[in-house]
Amino acid sequence: MNETTQNAPDSQVVTMLDAGVLVPFQNQPFRVATGEEMDQLKESIQEYGVLSPLLARPLPNGSYEIVSGHRRKAACEALGITRLPVLVRPMTDDEAIILLVDSNIQREHILPSEKAFAYKMKMEAIKHQGKATSAQVGPKLSSEIVGKDCGDSRNQVKRYIRLTCLIHSILQMVDEGRIAFNPAVEISYLTEEDQQLLKDEIDACQATPPLTQSRTLKQMSQAGTLTREYLHHLLTEEKPNQRQKFFLNQEDVKKFFPPNYTPEQMHNTILLLLRNWQHKRGYNKNQPER
DSSP: OHHHHHHHOEEESEEEEEEGGEEEOTTTTOOOTTTTTHHHHHHHHHHHHSSSSSEEEEEETOOOOEEEEEEHHHHHHHHHOOOOEEEEOOOOHHHHHHHHHHHTTTTTTOOOOOHHHHHHHHHHHHHHHSSSTTTTHHHHHHHHHHHHHOOOOOOHHHHHEEEGGGGHHHHHHHHHTSSOHHHHHHHHTSSSSHHHHHHHHHHHHHHOOOOOHHHHHHHHHHHHHHHHHHHHHHHHHTTTOOOOOOOOOOHHHHSSSOOOOOHHHHHHHHHHHHHHHHHTTTTTTTTTTO
């Protein structure tokens, strides 16, 4: 393996490493971006090079585990770039996890599942480091530290971590926006078997439980009284002011918007375009269309 070094502006040594010796962080929760976001990163690297070096730690087998820079490495590989600037820093598992989470958690686009597993990893790392003063207040202090660093309350951190108890197929629905955050937290208290029953009935009935129903399901699952028959009844019963709903997959929609648009901005823009479309057609929703 050939290595060359250079001094970074902050006097830390940056090493040029072969991409083959850089391995992803084990069980890291953040996905590598695809689509337009990745295309823009590749265009930037192609024009200016890798402006910010990757951060990695040396492993006993001679490879280097990436702590920050998974997307930059993927973009370079797609461009055929085989040598990357890397800031190599020895660090413990807990130190690496905390840096990994802190360098990714403030990304503009982050899925609920990514935040959930990131919070869980960081909270466990902080507890391992002994930042809590006693076993009694340890979980409280560690969740407060995570929340303060990441901009969420202690309770919100714990609620996000609850999502890690969801089975994969339901957690995917949360990421897709098909199940809202608050009902998902309640559903996370169901046993794995009951969650699978619920997912089967969601698919069959094409309906998802709102917050009130999710709380009922939590209580019944914990009492061991939840049945498939009740799930079917709950999901198919007519609710007050019930309206048929449809969902737009965020992945399908965001390709039409600039990469810096938030889901709220996309939502508002779509409504504005629909109002303009309605106005141009002279269509009144209270009158039948001719």
